[in-house]
Structures are given as C-alpha cells and as structure tokens.
C-alpha cells in the first residue's frame with residue numbers, strides 16, 4: 235500500500251486529499267494522512283455561526299467563472315447549497331471625492347463594455363473617459379514579457395481608470411498594489427485580449443458576445459451569479475469534504491518541522507518528535523513555510539519560495555440592530571481608492587449581498603484594512619483597528635449606532651502577492667522540483683489565489699502523485715471515472 239502525506243489542511247490540501255479518497259473509493263491501493271499544524275481544518279476558510287449570523291473570518295465567496303468549486307460541491311452533493319448574490323440592489327460603489335459613486339453597469343473587470351452607463355457615470359471625468367476611449371485606437375504592445383497591472387492599465391486606459399477603478403478593486407479583492415502586481419499571473423486574459431484584439435474594449439465586447447451565444451458546457455454548468463457562496467458559510471465545503479473522506483486520516487495540531495528524503499521515502503518530522511514516512515508528499519503550506527521545510531536540501535527552491543511575498547490584512551465584522559440602523563444599505567458595499575487616503579480599503583454590506591447572513595432584524599457589515607498599500611494598519615493592535623474602522627464608517631456612511639458586536643480578524647502576512655514575473659518564478663520552482671521525485675507543491679502561492687484555483691491545484695497535484703505512484707484505480711484507468 236502506497237502512502238501519501240499532505241502537509242497543510244487548507245482548501246488546497248483538502249482538495250488533494252479528497253481526490254485521493256475518490257480513487258480509494260474506486261479501489262486504488264493508497265492511504266493518505268493530512269497533517270495540519272493548527273487545531274482546525276480549512277486554513278483561511280473559517281466560518282463562525284453565532285446567534286443567527288454567519289460570519290466569515292477569511293474568504294466569503296468565490297467566483298463562479300472558474301468551475302472547480304462548483305464541481306467539487308456537486309461531487310459532495312451540496313451543490314443545492316450554493317448561493318448567488320441577492321438581486322434586489324446588485325450595485326457596488328466606489329467612495330470617491332467623499333461620495334458613493336455606482337460602478338457603472340457593463341464594466342467587465344474594469345473595462346467598459348456598455349456605452350451609455352460609461353458615458354453617464356460620475357466615476358470618471360470627461361478627460362478620463364476620452365483617455366479610456368483611446369484604447370480603441372492604441373497599438374498593441376509587442377512581446378510577451380510580464381508587466382505590472384498598473385503599467386498595463388495606465389498604458390491602455392489611462393491614470394484615472396487606474397486610480398478610480400483598478401487600484402481599489404485590486405486592493406479589495408487581492409489586497410495587492412497594482413504597481414507591483416503581475417499582469418500575467420493575475421489577469422492573463424487581459425494580456426491575451428490585447429494580443430488577439432489589440433483593443434481591450436473591443437476584445438472584451440467580442441468575448442461577451444461569444445459567451446452569450448456559447449452552448450452550455452458539457453457538464454451543463456452555467457454560472458447564475460458572478461460570486462457564489464454556501465448556504466451555511468464556506469466552511470460547509472470543508473466540513474462535508476472531511477465527512478465524506480472516511481479513509482483519510484486528518485490530524486490537527488500536528489505541525490510539521492522537518493522533511494527529508496531517505497532512499498525512496500520521505501521522512502516527515504512533527505513538532506511532537508514523531509516521524510512519519512511517505513512515498514509521496516503534497517506540501518500545501520504557505521510558500522514561506524514550505525521554504526523553511528526545504529532550505530537544508532533544496533536551497534534553490536527555498537530561496538525562490540522566499541521571493542513570494544505575503545502581506546497583512548484585517549477584516550472587521552460588525553453586527554447591528556436593523557430597527558435602529560439609519561443607512562439603507564442598498565447595494566453590496568463599496569471600495570475605497572488609495573487616493574482618498576482612508577484607513578479602510580472596502581466594506582461589504584454582507585446582509586445585503588448574500589441571503590441568510592444575519593437574522594431579518596439585524597444587519598452585518600465587513601470592513602477591510604491593510605493590504606500591500608497600507609499593510610501597517612492591519613498590524614496594529616485589534617482595539618486600535620476597531621476604533622479606526624468605526625470612525626471611518628461613521629465618517630463615510632454616517633453610522634453612529636452602537637454595534638451589537640465588532641470583531642477583528644487579523645491575517646498577519648496572510649495574503650500572498652503575485653509580483654511581476656511571478657509565472658517565471660513558479661516555472662523555475664517547478665523545473666527544480668523535478669529533481670525531487672514524489673514531492674508536490676500545492677496551494678495559493680503558485681497558480682491562482684482564489685478558492686477555485688486552490689481546489690483545482692490541489693486536485694491536480696493529487697493526480698500527479700497518483701500517477702507517480704502508479705496507483706490509479708482500475709476504474710479510473712479504464713476511463714469510467
């Protein structure tokens with residue numbers, strides 16, 4: 235019986251373990267243990283259910299356009315618990331010049347694809363709009379080399395599009411600074427669109443038309459909302475996955491301190507002093523932890539892993555009594571451009587965005603602090619963060635009401651950043667890794683930060699391990715899987 239050890243029980247490691255469980259169900263002769271350092275599984279995914287509220291410490295949703303999570307939910311039989319955003323007030327705002335400005339309809343990831351909403355929006359000045367329109371005439375860039383998202387947006391759409399739109403969205407979604415962020419790693423489709431269509435606007439329009447006329451995918455999957463979440467919070471995926479993996483041994487409070495190759499085996503040393511052996515290891519720990527486990531025997535890979543930076547963020551969750559809450563909360567929330575010089579980067583009006591997040595007579599908000607541009611703000615003590623967020627929400631939204639609760643969730647160096655040339659760094663790591671048979675790197679540090687990317691990446695690494703060990707079930711090999 236071959237043995238696989240997965241180090242790190244975040245969603246990438248769990249997706250890898252579930253893939254192995256699927257093969258075990260089909261008769262593969264393989265065993266698997268997941269070693270998680272903390273006292274719970276799920277990593278960044280962490281739902282708290284309390285007094286009728288569903289609070290998310292980390293991620294609160296995932297994009298539907300990448301189907302890996304939806305497919306996993308179907309396999310787990312919980313796809314009927316997938317939920318889209320509410321439809322009554324689907325707008326999001328940018329807080330600009332001390333006003334809430336609606337993000338215009340038809341903006342496809344910051345590229346305008348509808349004429350009238352773009353012409354009438356107050357988000358851009360007339361000179362700003364004319365500059366964005368120049369995209370229709372500008373030539374394409376030559377070559378394939380990576381560039382920063384900021385350089386790309388400035389080049390194609392101008393500075394205002396960057397400052398009013400791209401920067402606050404990137405800061406809200408990726409906690410990243412577009413000046414440092416890799417275009418090829420984060421938005422490869424923009425580089426491809428420019429290459430194929432020259433103009434971003436024309437390219438996005440062409441893609442939109444193609445999507446509208448495309449037949450449903452072979453699996454019949456058509457996203458019904460751009461963002462999806464789970465009825466009982468994202469931890470529902472983690473809990474169900476663990477429940478449905480009876481042959482996987484999940485061990486929490488099992489931090490790994492060392493990893494070594496001995497003969498054909500991998501030796502894994504736990505902090506407790508215990509040593510385990512495995513034929514293959516999937517390391518799904520953050521890159522900076524993975525680097526420590528490899529530095530003695532793979533200094534090249536370790537040094538490259540250390541070049542993948544992480545920044546700190548904090549999420550502040552506030553619950554209020556709806557009866558005494560003056561703000562109408564008509565929308566999903568707002569993002570704040572850096573040029574506004576505020577202490578929060580965004581605020582989601584959670585109870586207006588997703589159904590079932592708060593009892594009917596309560597409202598739930600979540601504000602964000604820190605990220606690449608203002609990391610130090612997220613590293614302050616939690617009382618200071620709390621006070622700063624409450625002051626900001628009072629000034630921006632006029633919230634004077636006393637919250638029923640206000641909790642700060644800090645992620646110190648918890649958000650991975652894909653800097654310019656990240657794809658090249660990952661290719662170099664993969665090349666060097668070929669010398670270490672039976673070792674796989676999974677997780678958000680490499681080929682996609684979002685939950686769908688992590689699920690896909692974990693699953694693919696499990697497949698690679700199964701192939702290496704030659705233990706795919708006969709059912710899979712005969713193509714019936």
Ligand SMILES: Cc1cc2nc3c(=O)[nH]c(=O)nc-3n(C[C@H](O)[C@H](O)[C@H](O)COP(=O)(O)OP(=O)(O)OC[C@H]3O[C@@H](n4cnc5c(N)ncnc54)[C@H](O)[C@@H]3O)c2cc1C
Nearest residue numbers: 242244245246271277278292293294489490677678684685
């Ligand atoms: C605040 C925040 C909000 C986010 N929002 C979204 C969102 O809305 N949508 C979205 O798609 N993505 C979002 N993301 C990104 C997404 O949540 C993460 O990229 C993803 O969950 C990471 O999964 P992972 O398995 O790669 O890593 P992790 O979840 O970090 O898991 C790694 C695990 O390894 C364990 N570990 C570390 N060292 C050791 C060791 N030595 N031994 C054993 N175990 C160890 C850790 O305890 C952890 O459980 C967000 C991230 C953050 C931080």
